[in-house]
Amino acid sequence: MLPAAMNPKLRAMVVGATGVAGQQFVAALSGHPFFSLARLCASERSAGRSYRESLRDERGSLRWYAGGQPPAEALELPVESAKEATTDGIDLVFSAVESDVAKELEPRLAAQVPVFSTASAFRYEPDVPILLPGVNRSHAALLRTQQRRRGFRGFIAPGPNCTTVGLAITLQPILRHFGLSRVVMTSLQSVSGAGRSPGVSALDIIDNIIPFIPGEEEKVERETRKILGACLGDGTDGLHIEPLAVAISCTCTRVAVLDGHTEAVFCATTRPAPIDEVKAALLEFGQELGALKLPSLPQQLIAVTDDPYRPQPRLDRELGGGLTTVVGRLRPERALGEHGVKYVLLSHNTKMGAAQGAILTAEQLLIDGYLG
Amino acid sequence: MLPAAMNPKLRAMVVGATGVAGQQFVAALSGHPFFSLARLCASERSAGRSYRESLRDERGSLRWYAGGQPPAEALELPVESAKEATTDGIDLVFSAVESDVAKELEPRLAAQVPVFSTASAFRYEPDVPILLPGVNRSHAALLRTQQRRRGFRGFIAPGPNCTTVGLAITLQPILRHFGLSRVVMTSLQSVSGAGRSPGVSALDIIDNIIPFIPGEEEKVERETRKILGACLGDGTDGLHIEPLAVAISCTCTRVAVLDGHTEAVFCATTRPAPIDEVKAALLEFGQELGALKLPSLPQQLIAVTDDPYRPQPRLDRELGGGLTTVVGRLRPERALGEHGVKYVLLSHNTKMGAAQGAILTAEQLLIDGYLG
Amino acid sequence: MLPAAMNPKLRAMVVGATGVAGQQFVAALSGHPFFSLARLCASERSAGRSYRESLRDERGSLRWYAGGQPPAEALELPVESAKEATTDGIDLVFSAVESDVAKELEPRLAAQVPVFSTASAFRYEPDVPILLPGVNRSHAALLRTQQRRRGFRGFIAPGPNCTTVGLAITLQPILRHFGLSRVVMTSLQSVSGAGRSPGVSALDIIDNIIPFIPGEEEKVERETRKILGACLGDGTDGLHIEPLAVAISCTCTRVAVLDGHTEAVFCATTRPAPIDEVKAALLEFGQELGALKLPSLPQQLIAVTDDPYRPQPRLDRELGGGLTTVVGRLRPERALGEHGVKYVLLSHNTKMGAAQGAILTAEQLLIDGYLG
């Protein structure tokens, strides 16, 4: 079990600190009991200015997208150039840079310290797990293989795509209790998932749906199979992950919702899946983590509602501080196979699906002995 | 083949004329080459006033939801009470009343004249076909059974639920060419599908999704199987429809779109379904109807786009005057079975999915000899 | 000064408890240090059921619009018929009924106990003040005249229309420091101001503006002049309010915003009004109330932002728990007269503009000795 607080705290650096996900990291680290915000990096353009200055536009308006006010202590920190970032004086990194930047930057930092990332650059490498708290704790062992192979003192630990998160979290208890044979998912994704520069234009989404998000469906299908897969191998050859051998098919769409991805999931199970047993399995999922007292862990990883009109993104996305996946409309599914369930889930894409999820993973790795 | 125009035209009565679907009937009948608008009925409250007066609210604002201006000739017609409606001087009825009203009213009118309805009241009766132009022309023969059994001189011909329309239209060519074994569909439905009194409250749908529409999923699953089923039997016992024996599973949601239902469809086929062949089958579907010169028939029943970002409701819903179903994102589907396709479709719910679709059906039945 | 808490608390009855404003009363009274929720009334239809049951729709979905979850203690309370409501066992009433109901109900209750109301029924009576905390404390004296004239042991104290609130609050410090000669205001009002049954239809407001709200402009002009007027007279003849003799002209519109009314205000002042002095006057307005320690009083009645892009309803409406009026874009105004200022304000229409504002008024009247 973790102590209630650490003294001294581990010193964190946020890279990509001015974007939407980076701001979420900054907000979530404020007052964190184990991690302190020590350094901030962003693009060349922001380097050399204070964080406050780098958030201001040319008219003095503060561009802050993480809710409430920016933490006062962060505003005075200098912003350094991500390109030239070093690991001096820091213990871990939270990275929210674009994938092309991540490709070069993250290995350089991981040579010295652990890097928790929202970028997709390394998710599909054989020696890189995609960690999702409560779902695939055993995959963390692959980080040792990564360290050995790459000669890292740290490691790269990317989180899943925001659309993968709710799907993998809810499929895991169904897989464990009832087996899975087919999965079909249609997502109705919020505009914040596309970031802000340029993000989704109002001209494109008011009174409209965009039925395509480049690369998203492939990511979700591939990542979900990897997250739900088995970590196999031994200490000699190193470990690897055997993806779950279940067909997953997705259609990903964008709708006029600010935050929170809604997903309509249909799955065939290999064993009978009575609705009340599925509900119980979802509700108890992750309860064993409670004993770890991870500071960011919500009371429930998964909440289940009986109200047929829920979950609704605007009403339910903040449950558990945005870290609880909300499941509703749980019904038998018989078109895909003999047994199965269908349901609608809601997951907060910029919270559990991005920065806060990565911080929760860091907390888990800290208690599991991977951070030093 | 029909003549370019009829002289004299068949005289139509619209019941439920003041609601959203009723207004669509009034608009679509204006200038119609075969049907003239002869009488209007609505609720007790409107009876005795002119159509113009019945559309005005207490401040003189004209409540017109069918686009453009109300047809001048309709505005001066008197509105009669639907409750006491007779078939004097009319040849056919277009009904846009609620199902509970339809239950009593439509049989009374059908005793004398054909009734084309957007209500669900009779859709599931064994002697009532759910006619969808281009899709199940042979089902019209069931109307003869209906007339014999019920002693009707007319008949009741309800159209499908608006969400069924695009699904059944696009599945029919796939079924014919490739066979169907499983279908999964998630809908993202527009607010106009819920009508206007009260319809969907802005408070419920801005920055939100409502993941449930009462009764909708059952309707779509049941109606699609019936529409795609076989009309069997003989003249002695009468005909009946054997529903298609394919599992269909739906999740229906409401999103912040004004008009046009978007549906993400996944289907397993019984034979290989190469994408280019599926595309060709969709494109040629209904082309044989062209020779009939039905006035409302769009140039294409189904359009297929290669633009990955389409169909979009705001950009594509008016194609073919709102009677063309637009298909995009056509891709192989392998999670549901050995062969299959997945796609996104868009169908205009208050046009092809309601009044205009019913008028198109009436045109088809006219040429097929059922109207006189 | 008030005590930190009262023992025993005053027992409150909420009438109209199931509507949007009524729910806000119920939410705001939960845990209130001076008032306890003792009884609930609503329409005939809800009477005899528990509050929980009266909030459920036919599918078991809980219709709660006041944010978060309904207070547990309220859910088990029985709902009584407002029509037959008595004042047994209660000390004050918070009324959120429609004006036509208020007309009959509120005097009957006020005969015994104080009634704080969001209805407009009595706002324009000569012996009824429209109280707005921090703005017209002296007008409370008119309640004594009301009691004497009407033979009430209690009184009726209606709050202003939600659109009046931000305007009157911000004009008062300008009037005091710089004098006022002309005021022009255009409002951009949120949909929650129209309630929920039916409220604003999504069909009417998506991609749209409705440039008219029946009766709103007259209310705002009249109420603002009354609130900013002088309470004159003596104990013999009774007091009355002399409305402010300043022309006020409004255009009120509805836009696709969930909560929070935005108002663009232009005013001519009788004396020079340098921007920095106006800003200071706005910021210090109501600071003297701080000493009273009213539990609902926000830290600032008025906040002023220098960010030219603010206030924005989604980002700023919850400031001060929804009780702070946020002013931005403060600029000199010279088109209306020699001196003046123009600005944009944001006021939360269902919080400061309705239930919470009424509770704050009750707190103020309690300390000023009007509640017993």
Place this chain on the structure above:
Amino acid sequence: MLPAAMNPKLRAMVVGATGVAGQQFVAALSGHPFFSLARLCASERSAGRSYRESLRDERGSLRWYAGGQPPAEALELPVESAKEATTDGIDLVFSAVESDVAKELEPRLAAQVPVFSTASAFRYEPDVPILLPGVNRSHAALLRTQQRRRGFRGFIAPGPNCTTVGLAITLQPILRHFGLSRVVMTSLQSVSGAGRSPGVSALDIIDNIIPFIPGEEEKVERETRKILGACLGDGTDGLHIEPLAVAISCTCTRVAVLDGHTEAVFCATTRPAPIDEVKAALLEFGQELGALKLPSLPQQLIAVTDDPYRPQPRLDRELGGGLTTVVGRLRPERALGEHGVKYVLLSHNTKMGAAQGAILTAEQLLIDGYLG
């Protein structure tokens, strides 16, 4: 009077052809009776490709924002670099480039041919009129002064800011008939006014209002006074425009509307302005232009509605092909002065407020003898 068509047509070049306004020019020139689309210019990035190719994004999706389909004849035209644009083989230019590009490019083109522009770069120059059809026809004479001073064979004729258009059009008949002394205007502007790259982010405008548009208010105030001003001087010294000496004060906001700017206008008149006379003056405004048979001229420059709930952007913006300004809520205004009116207007910002307005101006100048 113009002929019904010209033969041969004047050959037009569109610069900035790939942006939203440029696309509107391309769409509006298709099938135009006097102007043919001869050449297209855009940024370096598009140069050397066909128009079709320059509209495609990397996935083959056609980025077309002007409604319907791009004109077939335009799609095959080559796109040239605006930087190096010449006037070879063309008779006039329609320019939709950004102001900084316009500053260098437009004078270079105007040296040879007339340039009609939506850019603001030259609007405030003393020898440049801001022409608005029907409003200030006499200002065109200033173009001769411009030609003489600058040695141009052509000229630069910029249109007004899109927000100025509806205001200036509706104020002109009020000014003429009743005199003007003060004007206050609050705009509720659509997102298309901000273009598309990046334009307004969905994250900023859903469930929100942005109460500031940089530079907009100054532009509207200044341009309206110039457009309504007098063109004075003589042939010796050249002409100049004396701005209207009336104070105009604006607040400009952005709302979640796709197209169409709504403006709440309050004005004081110097003479009594009975509502029915104001209505008549608005309705007959521009009727004298009818005789000119300008191809783009709508049937009414100004429409007036008595429906208190109108104009609404979604319902009314396409009136007259988007070239009619719709006025509603016409009421007496007495807060600004002794006499006056207030009203709400709607003007289509990308049609009358941009490309189509510029084409209408070109038609007017053609008949007035300025085009060669």
